[in-house]
Amino acid sequence: MTLLIFHQTANAEPNITSVSEAMSQGNQVTIVGTGFGSHADNNTSRSYLNTAWENFETGVADSIFYTTTGPELVTNTALQKANSNYAARGYRWATPHTYTNVFGVQKTSQLMYGFHFDYDGNFQKKIFISGWYMFPEGFDTGITYDQVNIDQTKFLSLSPLGTLPGGGDGGKTYFNTRRGAVTIPIISNTEDGDLAEGTTDPLFNYSPMGTWHRFDMYVNLTKPEGQKIHDWYIDGKKLPRVHEFYKSDAALVSAGILQGFDYLSWLMYQFEGDDAYTWFQYMDDAFADLTQARVEISESATWDETTQIHKEIQIPLSWSDTEIVVSANLGSFDPGATLYLYVIDDDGAVSPGVAINVPGEPPDPPVTGAASLSGPQGAGLGGAGSVTIQ
Secondary structure, eight states: OOOOOOOOOOSSSOEEEEEESOOOTTOEEEEEEEOOOOOOOOOSSSSSSSSEEEOOTTSSOOTTSBOSSOOEEEOOGGGSOTTOSOEEEEEEEEEEEEEEBTTSOEEEEEEEOOEEEEOTTOOBSEEEEEEEEEOOTTHHHHHTSOOTTOOEEEEEEEEOTTOSTTOOOOOOEEEEEEOBTBSOBEEEEEGGGTTOBOTTSBHHHHSOTTOEEEEEEEEETTSOTTSBOEEEEETTEEOOOSSOOBTTOHHHHHTTGGGOBOEEEEEEEOOOOOSSOOOOEEEEEEEEESSSOEEEEESOSSOOSSSOOOEEEOEEEEEOSSEEEEEOOOTTOOTTOEEEEEEEOTTOOBOOOEEEEOOSOOOOOOOTTSOEEEOGGGOOOSSOSEEEOO
16 A cells, blocks of 8 residues: 655655555555755664664563663553553562563662663764653652752653763763652753752643653753753643753753763663652653754644643654654554654754554443553643553
8 A cells, every 4th residue: 555645845854745655554655755954874773763762562662772680561452552562660668579670680789770872982962862751649749748958860861971070970961850848840951950940830731640741851961051951841841941041051060961961861861769658650662863954743633842742752764854764663552553753953943743544443342440541741631651559
């Protein structure tokens, strides 16, 4: 089956003229058009262009990632992103527990977290990093639990390892949460609170407990002095930050961040818990690249950075200015859905969307009392990546 979609535009942004092959999971789909730009092959272990990608669907994570103990492999489908077989779960116990991590290895540890990718000292100036996360019911009780002074979880992080005098891991930049009554703030900051932002922005406004949501961060240290270097997104919605990061900020310079990043983390750090509370943190679909150039599918006919909209990143196999081949990643979209495909170039310019049909029949509506599927913010968006336990 071949789908041909034509769309003309006079603008300089990417433009899609045709999409061949049905958008079925794992299909190689060819996208033809203009203005796609270039995309280097940044992955030496697999035959695709992005630096790092892991959706845990084989039950054993790729060895390009590493960990000391690592998050737990989740096999309970009720706790996973829609249409997934496996996910990862992080926690910090008070006493050692035995579990199977995402690499299929049995571990006995208090530290059930840490999923990393390391450039081995090759500092990167531009990084796009993404992951899906779920904070289960009861997470708010956990993070407000007063256990000494450690009350922070870092769940999407970039670090310049070994850049500080005397060693150390330099100034991280990350999404994290901290204790703050039930309105847990979503915070984006550098290490030790430098330029912290988010104290008036509750996490659960964007990612209600019990639902899955996608978090993205893009850093570009090649910008001229004085320009903002970070962008933050949840479900494609760009988060406005009052205290932005600029390339000339003394705090970034002193932390070594301007040298670049070489250490990427998902579920990086969990605050100290105990064995009675259960505020696990769940993660899936770890993705990273050295460019924001990518292909995405969306439920919306309009690319909008002001509203949370369900989107899924496609996995690039080859890329030229006029043709891209991807391995289709439906993620939590269901068969039979009407979706829209977009190409984003390295400058962040986005093509007009083209409609694509996903073969298959939509699933039956959820049965009352069973796990129900919903979109960002719990909206009824038909398999949009969120799971709520009734």
